[in-house]
Amino acid sequence: MPGLNNLFRLARNTTIAAVLGYGGSAGAAELSVCVDKSSPTAEMDAALAGAVAKQEGKAVKIHYFDGDDDDGFDGFAKLAHQCTLVMGFPVAADEPVTPEGLLATAPYGHTGFVLVTPAGSSATTLDQLPKGATVAVGYQTTPNLYFPKYPSLHADVHVKESDALASLDAHKVQAAMLWRPTVASYSAIHHARFDLHDLDSTTARYDFVALYDKSNAAAAQDFDKAVVTLAHSGALTKVTSPYLDQDAAKSEPKGQKLAEATPAKEAAPAAAKPAPAADAASAPPALFTTAQAEGGKQKYADNCAICHGPTLAGRAGPALKGPTFASPTAGFTVSDIFIILSQNMPATNPGSLEPDEYVQIMAFLLQQNGFPAGDKPLTFDDANTSKVPLIYHGN
Ligand code: HEC
Incomplete structure (x- = not known):
């Protein structure tokens, strides 16, 4: 998807947990990490943290939390104050988005x-x-x-x-x-x-990173260094196989x-690509009216901005504007996106808006991605079936 980041993250992000009350900051000779025990990579994340700590000559302290408990989007920020690194966070390889206010280490796997x-x-x-x-x-x-x-x-x-x-x-x-x-x-x-x-x-591709608060930047740098060392010695693959790609061969x-x-760039099957590169350059069609986009702006602010950001730049949810979102190589159409937003969004209450509200929001998204307004209003059926490539036409 054009930065169609991932519904997996939807599950992860919306359900990140409160951490049981352990609190207390880590001592200098200790690497304290948070690991989501409900993630299939929990064992790997804990093992990697152990290997890194050993490499750094530190003791490791693992705080398990349950990512399936619902604690909304504040969960990560809280976590990042309980431990130095929050392990095992997947970011979309084509559009890395981390929870607001947090930083990410270099990827330790794909x-x-x-x-x-x-x-x-x-x-x-x-x-x-x-x-x-x-x-x-x-x-x-x-x-x-x-x-x-x-x-x-x-x-x-x-x-x-x-x-x-x-x-x-x-x-x-x-x-x-x-x-x-x-x-x-x-x-x-x-x-x-x-x-x-x-x-x-x-x-479909993701990088695995650890999240941290900027106060732990030094520890995060040490983590990155240790990971490089472990990668060179082959120890990293041992820990991350078979969860991550590197060891897929076995x-x-x-x-x-x-x-x-x-290779990723040529990967999309030709038959499934409605968006030849040439279309990216040609003028986009007028699909909606200014009034619709205006209406959509408010509906977006009320229902979507909390997760996708007031300027559509992304937050807990991915960016909904720009060349990564509306990317010609991803080959997605207006209807592909409309189907997602009208059926799966808002993530917390899918399908809860009126059909016409979704249409207005779609008009607003198109406008924000450089599509011109015209005389003919966008209808729900148009939006639901439009094969017009959704490509960013802005600058
Ligand atoms: C509670 C948070 C939340 C709200 C509210 C929300 N979204 Fe999302 N949205 C997400 C997350 C997280 C994703 C990424 C998950 C995914 O791609 O599966 C996403 C994905 C999307 C996508 C796919 C984009 C892409 O490139 O990945 C679209 C389009 C979208 N949302 C539109 C909307 C619209 C329009 C609204 C308001 C009606 C809305 N969302 C409200 C969290 C939210």
């Missing part, structure tokens, strides 16, 4: 959403799945956004990603699109084997081959 098929299956891309195939996905995760491009595929949506994988494991569906760490942890617990294939979208030979054969 991972993302993958196409999961039964071991030995011949299909390695969505195109190769049989017509009418059913694909399991997690509720409100990024891969939901890929279905509009593949009308012959059916989505089987599960609240928990692990249930989506269980559905594949039980041969109820032909494939799944899931967060790689979820597959790794499920496979370890259930001794299951699947083939994993990188999805052909830059929006557990998923096919996925790895595919990943090497299709």
